[in-house]
Amino acid sequence: MYEKIYVVPLDENSRPFAEWLGQTLSRKMGFRLQTGIVSRLPEEAFNAGSNQYYAVPILAKLELLKGAEDEIILAVTDEDLFIPNHNFVFGQANSVGRTAIVSLLRLKPEYYGLPEDEELTRSRLLASALHELGHLLGLKNCANDCVMRAIMNVNELDHRAEGFCPNCLLNLTLPTKVKI
Numbered sequence: 001m002y003e004k005i006y007v008v009p010l011d012e013n014s015r016p017f018a019e020w021l022g023q024t025l026s027r028k029m030g031f032r033l034q035t036g037i038v039s040r041l042p043e044e045a046f047n048a049g050s051n052q053y054y055a056v057p058i059l060a061k062l063e064l065l066k067g068a069e070d071e072i073i074l075a076v077t078d079e080d081l082f083i084p085n086h087n088f089v090f091g092q093a094n095s096v097g098r099t100a101i102v103s104l105l106r107l108k109p110e111y112y113g114l115p116e117d118e119e120l121t122r123s124r125l126l127a128s129a130l131h132e133l134g135h136l137l138g139l140k141n142c143a144n145d146c147v148m149r150a151i152m153n154v155n156e157l158d159h160r161a162e163g164f165c166p167n168c169l170l171n172l173t174l175p176t177k178v179k180i
């Protein structure tokens with residue numbers, strides 16, 4: 001049972017989004033929102049050549065900040081993320097360390113030259129965060145019409161189901177007071 005969640009902004013731009021996300025996740029999924037962890041993007045994770053951060057060492061650093069094993073840390077950044085063999089990732093999760101990170105950058109319409117739309121950015125952030133949380137709660141990527149479906153771009157994200165499919169719901173280790 002992973003009831004406690006920290007939603008940690010790693011830069012100033014992501015702070016209001018992280019606050020909104022934390023409140024939304026605690027309301028919708030019954031997580032107990034924790035505060036008190038402050039972190040920043042580690043410089044050693046930065047790749048100057050691509051102007052991106054390597055997600056894996058960020059998650060390793062976050063894991064060290066946890067007080068208890070059952071806690072979940074979900075970090076939010078405005079920087080672009082990558083892992084080996086991928087040009088970029090929207091997010092990344094480490095189900096052993098119970099840490100995850102999501103990037104806002106490619107969720108923002110303005111990244112694609114479109115007008116700012118905070119509501120759209122927020123709903124994409126929630127979708128992205130739910131997918132990574134699904135990994136922390138025992139799920140793998142899913143081929144069904146499901147929030148656990150892997151996506152390659154923001155268009156696919158916008159057309160993906162917002163919730164877990166019946167298969168994933170069965171396998172989900174949910175916190176108490178679930179309302180989804």
Ligand SMILES: [Zn+2]
Binds near residue numbers: 131140141148150
């Ligand atoms: Zn995934």
Ligand SMILES: [Zn+2]
Binds near residue numbers: 144145146148166167
């Ligand atoms: Zn599924």
